[in-house]
Amino acid sequence: MVVTSKKHLNAAVYHLICMILVVIMIYPVLWMIMSSFKTQSGIFKGNLSLIPDEWHFVNYVEGWRGFGHHTFGVFFTNSFIISITATLGTMTSASLVAYGFARIKFPGSKFLFSCMLGTMMLPYQIIMIPQYLIFHRLNWINTFLPMIVPWSLGNPFFIFLVIQFVRTIPFELDESALIDGCTKFGIYYRIILPLCKPALVTVAIFSFYWRWQDFIQPVIYLSKPKLYTVSVALRLFADPTSVTNWGAMFAMASLSILPVMMVFFILQKYIVEGISTTGLKG
């Protein structure tokens, strides 16, 4: 019996350590969500308890009012328009480009493929300023286009992910379709695209949540309040020049991570696989 009790003790210590870590990891998030239900004085009353003394929903009402005559409804709509359009675009382009690189022989394909791998390492911050100058010329400032168009034309990370997936699809499928008289586009549309679904789900998840949380681009390109995304609008709560309603800030901050959390909990299997197999950063 000594062995089993030692085993139990081991397990207990193990789970104790893990649980302490769970608390550390999740405390700031819980604190944010719980604070959104507290009164202004309750947030800083001096006790560390997470549970509000009384549940208070007025922060959500006040926060939703937004800024400059635009409610958070407008900001959420803007964020959804950008994230969803850009994601649909990048899914389409990633599958098309991946098929082109993985399955068709054409001159220059090797060179262009290495160019694409090279740009995976080129950070956005490097081309942030010249891109701004180009979009300034094109009169795209204060439109959603800078957030949607480059993203929709294909993100090298996503293209690479789909290429790796297409390479696992047996080539015989293409050949038999070709014999049956299928065109190249037909092979893409009828065979490769349906089989790529798992890779495209991963692309959709990461694309949505990178676009949703993006801050640097909206802050550069959107200066009219009616165009603000949720990230940009949230920043106004931290504006040092105005009196901040902390409760309202916590309420809207909690709402802003809700879509991402929902995607995360529903599709977490794909996320874990996506990162473990391709090294996509989270």
Add this chain to the structure above:
Amino acid sequence: MGNTKGYNLKSTIAGYLFISPWLIGFLCFMVLPVFVSLYISFTKYDLISSPVWVGFKNFQRLFLLDPRYRKSLGITFLYVVTAVPLRLVFALFIAMILCQKRRLIGFYRLIYYLPSIIGGSVAVALVWRMFFGSGGPISLVARSLGIKGNVSLIGNPKTALATIIALYVWQFGSSMLIFLAGLKNIPESFYEAAVVDGAGSLVKFFRITLPLLSPVILFNLIMQTIHGFLMFTQAWIITRGGPMDSTLVYVVYMFLRAFQFYDMGSASAMAWVLLLIVSFFTMIIFTTSRRWVYYESKQGI
């Protein structure tokens, strides 16, 4: 597939049509900006009047006449050399803990990964600002420990950067998942053989786990180092580079030069120097990796 030289015209057209979305984006929003940026970095340009050629003046000004720039370089290096190793060590440590067959592992993995999912958001940066600011939970703890006055780690130039480093380390989840995948690839038989030879857990860790994991460590190290140099949102929301420029990381200062001072010339010069710095560090990591990364097949990357 026999003809390696003769390409079929129809395939060529089809190939270029299929990759055209990426090709257009690559030429218009990557190649063109890179050349524009190179040109602008040698000019004085404020968006209103047309660019004026000034030669190397922007670069000279950065390194010789701008103490703020040199300060921001120093802060960025400090940030990268502390935050990146801390995150990786933490990620590896947790991955080792989770690489066991026990109950609740899936739950732990999910919770530890959660901060990585939302950590880049403005919402979390705001929470961090409140959490470590005056009146937040940390300052309450400090007060209950008997420290007088209003403790704000965010407002103190000595500790502000540490809170941002803490935020970075807190999001160790994606590195952890990559380490976990790597750990699962190490055959159990290696450990069993080592145990037969009388190896303890430390020996097993340093002689088996670390060498076999080194390619994954290399990948994580490079990705996280690049990522670390580019940090913007957190510093911008939490401290705006302050107090007293103590968190003025590279991209924040670049952003200020471009969109606050409308000094596109020196901001572009900064972007180029950043690219050089990032490439330099990536190269250093790669070249030294030959000494410490173990490849089973001896093929290299």
